[in-house]
Amino acid sequence: MSSKNLILRRIREALGDNPAQPEIPRDYRRAAEAPVDLDLLVERLEDYKAVVHRTSDISDAISRIVGDGQVVAPPGVPVEWLPRGSKTDNGLTAAEIAESDGVVTAAAVAIVETGTIVLDASPDQGRRILSLLPDLHICVLRPDQVVASVPEAVARLTPGRPLTWISGPSATSDIELNRVEGVHGPRNLHIVLVEEAA
Amino acid sequence: MSTHAPKGVGHLRGDEPFPAAAKVALANPQLRRNLQHATTTIRGKSGRVIAELPDWQELRSAGSALKAYTMANLPRLLEQLEEKVTAAGGVVHWAADATEANRIVTDLVRRTGEQRVIKVKSMATQEIGLNEALEEAGITPVETDLAELIVQLGHDKPSHILVPAIHRNRSEIREIFLREMPGVDPDLTDNPPDLAGAARRYLRETFLSTRVAVSGANFGVAETGTLAVVESEGNGRMCLTLPDTLITVMGIEKVVPAWADLEVFLQLLPRASTGERMNPYTSMWTGVTPGDGPQNFHLVLLDNGRTAVLADEVGRQALHCIRCSACLNVCPVYERTGGHAYGSVYPGPIGAVLSPQLTGVEDNSSLPYASSLCGACFDACPVKIDIPSILVHLRNQAPHPRSEKAAMAAAAYAMDRPRVYERAQKAARIAKLLGKRGRGLPPPLNGWAASRDLPEPPAETFRDWWRGR
Structure with a gap:
């Protein structure tokens, strides 16, 4: 007998008492109750040590963060956002990505309650390696991408895509259970939150 | 026929029973300080962010039901x-x-x-x-x-x-x-x-x-x-x-x-x-x-x-665990002994119910007793696993020493017979001479008394006092 059949047979025997099929109580908060609170999003992002820039001028914000550095970006990021000398990922090697000072991406969804951004590998977010190796990640976020809670974010995302949920820069709780920023992922996370031009 | 995790491979069985391993850990003051500091920190952090969610209890109920549904349809x-x-x-x-x-x-x-x-x-x-x-x-x-x-x-x-x-x-x-x-x-x-x-x-x-x-x-x-x-x-x-x-x-x-x-x-x-x-x-x-x-x-x-865990109607909810370790962080026993004493990669309250079920209770028979049954783990569990009830359930399956059965039978006999009980109370006062707070009890009772203090027998029993009124 294959191990698959063995395991499935063991499970069916173990469930021989026909355990109850419970109804799932879904009376936790699932839908938006109020307009999203962008101020709270900023507070939650900053609480986990992300740096937030609220601006209507995306390229200006990015060039100020990057300074003299050189960044990489996925092909879907508008070129006008990027400082001169930036590299577009049309098959960059891991070494080329790792050498760059930073990466600029968009996002798929952001969650106010948890201070989370989610990337889904769309053309303006790129393959996962791109937002992983550089030490600086600049993520451009539009207000219409922001939802209040985790259930709303899960509902918006497409499960078949590779998804990366990011809440603050790389951190660890492994030393005396305190949160310490800066292990393997990008140690600097900057969010450019786009505001309508006044 | 359900089968337990095999011996000789993996890390589910300790080299020695919990009480012996715990004794080593308890003698290490640095370990106890590290653990107390870390578990106190995490309890505070966790409590604060849980309090931010108005629907935490509803989420726990949904998580618990989802896991039960999953097991029933595995x-x-x-x-x-x-x-x-x-x-x-x-x-x-x-x-x-x-x-x-x-x-x-x-x-x-x-x-x-x-x-x-x-x-x-x-x-x-x-x-x-x-x-x-x-x-x-x-x-x-x-x-x-x-x-x-x-x-x-x-x-x-x-x-x-x-x-x-x-x-x-x-x-x-x-x-x-x-x-x-x-x-x-x-x-x-x-x-x-x-x-x-x-x-x-x-x-x-x-x-x-x-x-x-x-x-x-x-x-x-x-x-x-x-x-x-x-x-x-x-x-x-x-x-x-x-x-x-x-x-x-x-x-x-x-x-x-x-x-x-x-x-x-x-x-x-x-x-x-x-x-x-x-x-x-x-x-x-x-x-x-x-x-x-x-x-x-x-x-x-x-x-x-x-699948052996799944076959136990009471114990199967141990499979609902999402490995958050909240139960470790609130457990008064874990905070003092640390994880090594449990002998398995799954320590703490969840380990005390999961490890014996994965290996068969006879291979981890001391773990269901590695708890004061205070219930803090049940309160902390995000998917509401009733760990204390599984611990009691497993204690009933663990092999009991014959001496324990004999002692319990003797106690039941004495309590049924007032004369015998009175004589036993007198003897208890005399037994004080054997040593402090039960420390001088003869085997096998000394094992029981090793981690417990017997109450001081009163100078006068209730019966003596009643008679003298």
């Missing part, structure tokens, strides 16, 4: 998961026990021709002793989680589900790094960001040059075939993104029915576990994505005693 959900992962380009393997899982993973690594694998922290691979199996096959496993790295470099054993090096403080970690980490800066301080930076430099090149990774999984979604790993440092992202081949070992109980169900667990897990609103990184992938991440993906579904 065959269908596992086959659905296999179908979806396969359709997305992954390969699914079934492992009846630790030995088979180790063989499957070792063969898969061998077939790549690689001599080294990078690993994301995973309870399942620790449980089955995968690192030892790989080393035996000449393959070097590199643990990339900071705490696992501290444990591996310190030639130590993990002592906590979430923070395997919880028993080490910053200055001990610095000493381990200075002693064991090749190329480490000799001026390394014990400042936690410096320690984290040392691990970053040490592992960077390994991440970029290793072509096979082994991970566990927090969730596997049957509906979509999506797997999820929840982490903090980015070592998980490295392992799940950079190599050509990814091998994921997942316990069969980790399947969740539908994509939308993640909305419950992704709220429960980080708040109960590290006390964060959300952990820094969660990766989700479905089979293989051309041009992005590993192009070969293998999922190993592991039984290793889980």
Whole structure:
């Protein structure tokens, strides 16, 4: 007998008492109750040590963060956002990505309650390696991408895509259970939150 | 016929019973200080972020029901998961026990021709002793989680589900790094960001040059075939993104029915576990994505005693565990003994109910007693596992010494007969002469008294007082 059949047979025997099929109580908060609170999003992002820039001028914000550095970006990021000398990922090697000072991406969804951004590998977010190796990640976020809670974010995302949920820069709780920023992922996370031009 | 986790492989059985192992831990004041500091910190953090959610109890109820539903429909959900992962380009393997899982993973690594694998922290691979199996096959496993790295470099054993090096403080970690980490800066301080930076430099090149990774999984979604790993440092992202081949070992109980169900667990897990609103990184992938991440993906579904747990109507809810470790952090016994005393990779209250069921109670018969039954674990559990009830249930299955039965029978006899009882009370006062608070009791009663103080017998019994009125 294959191990698959063995395991499935063991499970069916173990469930021989026909355990109850419970109804799932879904009376936790699932839908938006109020307009999203962008101020709270900023507070939650900053609480986990992300740096937030609220601006209507995306390229200006990015060039100020990057300074003299050189960044990489996925092909879907508008070129006008990027400082001169930036590299577009049309098959960059891991070494080329790792050498760059930073990466600029968009996002798929952001969650106010948890201070989370989610990337889904769309053309303006790129393959996962791109937002992983550089030490600086600049993520451009539009207000219409922001939802209040985790259930709303899960509902918006497409499960078949590779998804990366990011809440603050790389951190660890492994030393005396305190949160310490800066292990393997990008140690600097900057969010450019786009505001309508006044 | 359900089968327990086999002996001789993996890390579910200790070398000595809990009381003996606990005695060693209790004599280590540094360990107790480290544990008390860490568990106090995490309890405070977790309490604060849980209090931010007005619907925490509703989420717990949903999580609990989802797990019960999953167990009741396990065959269908596992086959659905296999179908979806396969359709997305992954390969699914079934492992009846630790030995088979180790063989499957070792063969898969061998077939790549690689001599080294990078690993994301995973309870399942620790449980089955995968690192030892790989080393035996000449393959070097590199643990990339900071705490696992501290444990591996310190030639130590993990002592906590979430923070395997919880028993080490910053200055001990610095000493381990200075002693064991090749190329480490000799001026390394014990400042936690410096320690984290040392691990970053040490592992960077390994991440970029290793072509096979082994991970566990927090969730596997049957509906979509999506797997999820929840982490903090980015070592998980490295392992799940950079190599050509990814091998994921997942316990069969980790399947969740539908994509939308993640909305419950992704709220429960980080708040109960590290006390964060959300952990820094969660990766989700479905089979293989051309041009992005590993192009070969293998999922190993592991039984290793889980079906034996499932067969117990009371004990099966131990399989609902999402490995948050909240029950460890609130347990007065764990806080004093630490994780090593439990002898299994699953320590603390959940370990005391899970390990004996995976191995068969006779192989871990002291663990159901490693608890005061105070109930703090039940209150803290994000999926409402009634750990105290399972502990009592397992105590009834554990083999009882014949002397205990004889003592209980003697007590019942005396309590049924007033004269005998009165004489026993007098004898108790005389027994004071045998030693302080029960310490001088003869065997086998001295075992019982070793960790308990007998009450001082009163100078006058109620009966004497009544007679004298």
